[in-house]
Amino acid sequence: MARQLYKKETKLVGLIFPTVDNPFFGQLVAELEKRLFDAGFKVLIGNSMNDPEKEETYLKELISNQVDGLIVGAQNKDISEYHTSNLPVVAIDRVMNEDIPVIASDNYMGGKLATELLINSGAKHIISTHGPINLKTPANRRVEAYADVMASYNLVPHTYIVDFSWDFEKKRQAIEAMFSKYPEMDGIFATNDMDAALVWQTATKLGYNIPDDLKIVGYDGSNITRVLLPELTTIVQPVELMAERAVTTLISRIKGDDTPLEQIIPVKVWRGESV
Amino acid sequence: MARQLYKKETKLVGLIFPTVDNPFFGQLVAELEKRLFDAGFKVLIGNSMNDPEKEETYLKELISNQVDGLIVGAQNKDISEYHTSNLPVVAIDRVMNEDIPVIASDNYMGGKLATELLINSGAKHIISTHGPINLKTPANRRVEAYADVMASYNLVPHTYIVDFSWDFEKKRQAIEAMFSKYPEMDGIFATNDMDAALVWQTATKLGYNIPDDLKIVGYDGSNITRVLLPELTTIVQPVELMAERAVTTLISRIKGDDTPLEQIIPVKVWRGESV
DNA sequence: AACAATATGTCAACCGGTTGATATAATATA
DNA sequence: TATATTATATCAACCGGTTGACATATTGTT
Numbered sequence: 315m316a317r318q319l320y321k322k323e324t325k326l327v328g329l330i331f332p333t334v335d336n337p338f339f340g341q342l343v344a345e346l347e348k349r350l351f352d353a354g355f356k357v358l359i360g361n362s363m364n365d366p367e368k369e370e371t372y373l374k375e376l377i378s379n380q381v382d383g384l385i386v387g388a389q390n391k392d393i394s395e396y397h398t399s400n401l402p403v404v405a406i407d408r409v410m411n412e413d414i415p416v417i418a419s420d421n422y423m424g425g426k427l428a429t430e431l432l433i434n435s436g437a438k439h440i441i442s443t444h445g446p447i448n449l450k451t452p453a454n455r456r457v458e459a460y461a462d463v464m465a466s467y468n469l470v471p472h473t474y475i476v477d478f479s480w481d482f483e484k485k486r487q488a489i490e491a492m493f494s495k496y497p498e499m500d501g502i503f504a505t506n507d508m509d510a511a512l513v514w515q516t517a518t519k520l521g522y523n524i525p526d527d528l529k530i531v532g533y534d535g536s537n538i539t540r541v542l543l544p545e546l547t548t549i550v551q552p553v554e555l556m557a558e559r560a561v562t563t564l565i566s567r568i569k570g571d572d573t574p575l576e577q578i579i580p581v582k583v584w585r586g587e588s589v
Numbered sequence: 590m591a592r593q594l595y596k597k598e599t600k601l602v603g604l605i606f607p608t609v610d611n612p613f614f615g616q617l618v619a620e621l622e623k624r625l626f627d628a629g630f631k632v633l634i635g636n637s638m639n640d641p642e643k644e645e646t647y648l649k650e651l652i653s654n655q656v657d658g659l660i661v662g663a664q665n666k667d668i669s670e671y672h673t674s675n676l677p678v679v680a681i682d683r684v685m686n687e688d689i690p691v692i693a694s695d696n697y698m699g700g701k702l703a704t705e706l707l708i709n710s711g712a713k714h715i716i717s718t719h720g721p722i723n724l725k726t727p728a729n730r731r732v733e734a735y736a737d738v739m740a741s742y743n744l745v746p747h748t749y750i751v752d753f754s755w756d757f758e759k760k761r762q763a764i765e766a767m768f769s770k771y772p773e774m775d776g777i778f779a780t781n782d783m784d785a786a787l788v789w790q791t792a793t794k795l796g797y798n799i800p801d802d803l804k805i806v807g808y809d810g811s812n813i814t815r816v817l818l819p820e821l822t823t824i825v826q827p828v829e830l831m832a833e834r835a836v837t838t839l840i841s842r843i844k845g846d847d848t849p850l851e852q853i854i855p856v857k858v859w860r861g862e863s864v
Numbered sequence: 865a866a867c868a869a870t871a872t873g874t875c876a877a878c879c880g881g882t883t884g885a886t887a888t889a890a891t892a893t894a
Numbered sequence: 895t896a897t898a899t900t901a902t903a904t905c906a907a908c909c910g911g912t913t914g915a916c917a918t919a920t921t922g923t924t
Binding site for chain 2: 315316318319324326333334335336337340341343344345347348351356357358359360361368372375380482507508511512515536537538539541542543544
């Protein structure tokens with residue numbers, strides 16, 4: 315502690331993410347932790363899910379030089395503390411401000427691939443679920459790509475909000491409502507695999523046959539999803555690479571070096587049996 | 590930092606678990622973090638998976654009063670540092686030593702319920718998978734219960750090792766080998782849901798029909814498993830309660846109060862379609 | 865042996881929030 | 895007004911690993 319006081323460095327890095335009770339963020343945090351440990355940092359974790367206040371509290375406590383840097387992937391609204399402090403910060407799949415480097419999967423390509431998978435397998439009435447629109451995140455490009463591809467095939471794009479912060483029960487209700495609203499629906503691009511799984515279950519309950527009656531493509535493709543639900547066709551985010559880039563970028567920032575402001579990493583397709 | 594130095598308390602708690610890239614531990618860590626945050630503690634996380642050295646490194650760094658307490662659920666062998674230090678420690682589902690309180694689900698009851706589910710649905714040749722035997726953990730009681738119940742029905746118990754630290758590919762191979770070794774197998778009690786999922790997939794690949802040809806019961810029943818693979822019948826560990834108890838117990842220890850040395854929390858059955 | 869060069873040892877100052885002692889100001893009571 | 899009581903302000907000491915200055919010891923050179 316005396317060393318920390320004297321040297322003004324704690325060898326701590328804070329991670330602020332929605333929750334580790336999620337296959338994608340769990341894997342991401344695990345990968346980040348592994349690399350940070352190898353680089354001599356310990357990891358302070360903050361799950362901010364549903365709670366901008368909690369995110370703000372974390373920030374305030376961490377900014378007062380308790381950590382040497384921050385990797386943020388939380389899904390909350392803008393928080394001014396990020397702007398005022400000069401703490402090194404790296405964002406994952408989230409736009410913070412002009413100075414903060416962003417690491418993201420190739421969301422546009424992912425959305426394009428997903429939509430094309432659905433169209434090429436014969437779907438015409440394709441819905442895309444996504445999070446709240448007012449949230450500035452590179453993940454919005456998934457929907458943009460979806461809309462572009464739909465338009466290029468002269469198909470009408472429809473988006474449907476399934477908020478990331480809702481609990482499973484509320485999500486289930488929203489998804490059931492979606493089935494009511496779009497009875498002709500024969501394809502769904504879900505913005506993450508958990509939502510895709512809920513869609514699948516709801517569809518099965520309603521008597522749909524997957525993929526004959528309804529084609530489903532998810533997003534994330536985490537380790538756990540690929541073991542528990544390998545039948546789901548999904549866009550795989552390159553979690554290891556994103557973690558690698560985030561850590562090296564953060565360490566560069568801590569050293570004071572310049573880093574690229576945006577790093578886009580290619581996605582892959584996991585071919586299940588849902589298209 | 591000066592405050593920490595003067596007061597000799599950091600308001601930090603360390604969590605040492607195998608990895609958050611796992612539905613059960615991810616949920617557990619998320620629940621622990623939530624409660625620790627509410628109690629005014631920040632959370633230092635250490636994923637020790639596969640790496641007793643890493644666990645030891647974490648311990649050494651954390652013990653030198655960098656944290657006020659420790660909650661440990663790592664799966665590694667005995668490490669002497671736990672004994673030498675007087676840092677408040679709580680263990681989850683792991684036997685540390687006589688002085689360290691343990692929080693665990695009712696593993697024996699879980700094993701009993703799982704085995705009875707399999708037997709009552711008609712299975713006769715039931716195999717139980719489990720982790721390495723030389724590891725002292727309350728989870729071993731699951732297998733004890735399995736053996737006891739089998740014996741009480743005059744059935745022969747067989748156990749098969751699927752080490753927690755193996756990667757999925759190695760686990761798949763081990764499971765395939767298990768199918769070869771026990772061709773008459775018609776029921777499996779897997780020691781965790783990820784293994785149960787792998788068993789299910791292997792069985793399907795080999796042409797088994799679940800649950801007609803083979804009945805499967807898992808263990809853990811985390812949030813994520815119940816969404817991604819709700820068809821799996823499994824024993825649900827009371828994660829919220831375990832987290833609650835672990836945090837209150839740790840805080841009591843930090844205050845210097847006495848706490849019970851063992852707290853066993855009841856399990857529930859998640860009725861899927863795999864028995 | 866005498867001096868230079870190098871190695872090792874010792875110790876006060878530093879980091880900054882907290883704390884209790886001491887000093888000063890404000891208010892109350894006779 | 896003088897004294898007692900209470901409120902507010904100021905400040906040095908503390909925590910302990912690190913660091914560079916200075917002292918002392920060791921080794922090398924002529």
